Amino acid sequence: MPVALCAMSHSPLMGRNDPDQEVIDAVDAAFDHARRFIADFAPDLIVIFAPDHYNGVFYDLLPPFCIGAAAQSVGDYGTEAGPLDVDRDAAHTITREVLDSGIDAAFSERMHVDHGFAQALQLLVGSITAVPTVPIFINSVAEPLGPISRVRLLGEAVGRAANKLGRRVLFVGSGGLSHDPPIPQFTTSPEQVRERLIDGRNPSDAEREVRERRVIAAGRDFAAGTATIQPLNPHWDQHLLEILASGELEQIDTWTNDWFVEQAGHSSHEVRTWIAAYAALHANGPYQVTSSFYREIPEWIAGFGITTALTRSSNHMK
Ligand SMILES: O=C(O)CCc1cccc(O)c1O
Numbered sequence: 001m002p003v004a005l006c007a008m009s010h011s012p013l014m015g016r017n018d019p020d021q022e023v024i025d026a027v028d029a030a031f032d033h034a035r036r037f038i039a040d041f042a043p044d045l046i047v048i049f050a051p052d053h054y055n056g057v058f059y060d061l062l063p064p065f066c067i068g069a070a071a072q073s074v075g076d077y078g079t080e081a082g083p084l085d086v087d088r089d090a091a092h093t094i095t096r097e098v099l100d101s102g103i104d105a106a107f108s109e110r111m112h113v114d115h116g117f118a119q120a121l122q123l124l125v126g127s128i129t130a131v132p133t134v135p136i137f138i139n140s141v142a143e144p145l146g147p148i149s150r151v152r153l154l155g156e157a158v159g160r161a162a163n164k165l166g167r168r169v170l171f172v173g174s175g176g177l178s179h180d181p182p183i184p185q186f187t188t189s190p191e192q193v194r195e196r197l198i199d200g201r202n203p204s205d206a207e208r209e210v211r212e213r214r215v216i217a218a219g220r221d222f223a224a225g226t227a228t229i230q231p232l233n234p235h236w237d238q239h240l241l242e243i244l245a246s247g248e249l250e251q252i253d254t255w256t257n258d259w260f261v262e263q264a265g266h267s268s269h270e271v272r273t274w275i276a277a278y279a280a281l282h283a284n285g286p287y288q289v290t291s292s293f294y295r296e297i298p299e300w301i302a303g304f305g306i307t308t309a310l311t312r313s314s315n316h317m318k
Pocket residue numbers: 010011012013053175176179181183212215267270300301302
């Protein structure tokens with residue numbers, strides 16, 4: 001069965017701290033294209049790789065990866081809240097293949113997810129329940145992180161599992177590219193922030209509001225050139241997009257986590273979700289990137305990319 005991919009940046013600052021209309025129009029056109037690509041492909045299952053931003057996964061128990069057989073969206077930044085339409089059988093099949101491959105992913109019967117999952121699903125297919133989904137969390141913010149090669153191997157195992165399912169599977173990666181939004185880090189945070197990073201589920205509306213306003217203000221300052229956060233790195237972003245398009249994903253195995261941060265900011269680890277999605281596609285055969293959009297958008301604190309890809313065999317089978 002054919003498989004396809006859409007990898008995209010997310011940013012909850014979209015619609016809250018907007019760039020020039022010309023940029024918004026270009027992004028809208030790229031999303032329109034991605035939505036048409038997905039509608040043409042007509043997936044009957046979405047496997048989405050996304051990070052969490054201390055809304056669903058915390059330091060009380062922090063897995064590098066987690067596959068959800070059921071999942072709840074927390075509804076941060078006004079994203080859709082409530083249960084995702086998770087395909088439990090597909091989640092079990094994928095988890096078995098991943099574990100059999102020697103990748104020790106965690107497994108959840110009630111995974112809590114945030115805008116990393118919800119915004120992507122809403123933008124690409126309209127809602128968190130539009131298409132049966134298997135959500136796969138990839139830790140991309142909470143250090144320590146394992147080597148990037150493990151992310152590629154996770155993606156490959158998921159890709160093999162998808163192949164066995166015999167369904168029209170769309171792999172989605174949500175996050176990145178270069179960016180450094182003000183997400184607290186455990187080692188440099190004061191005690192009460194640490195407590196929230198350890199066990200911060202179900203914040204009050206007021207607590208959530210304070211956090212979100214801080215990030216929105218950072219976006220404003222960043223666009224005005226007065227923020228202290230790390231600059232975007234469009235050269236690094238383009239380089240990564242070229243490697244992903246080449247299919248030579250092992251090249252990324254040599255990149256250290258420190259180098260990701262130096263080059264492209266702490267949240268550049270979110271490109272783990274793209275690497276996993278591309279590796280999953282790659283496990284189904286040689287592929288071709290069919291569209292690639294990129295803009296640096298400081299207002300959204302994002303090197304903002306949207307790419308679509310198909311395996312070559314999917315191209316014929318359409
Ligand atoms: O509030 C947060 O925790 C971070 C929000 C956020 C902002 C810009 C780009 C992102 O990828 C992102 O997730």
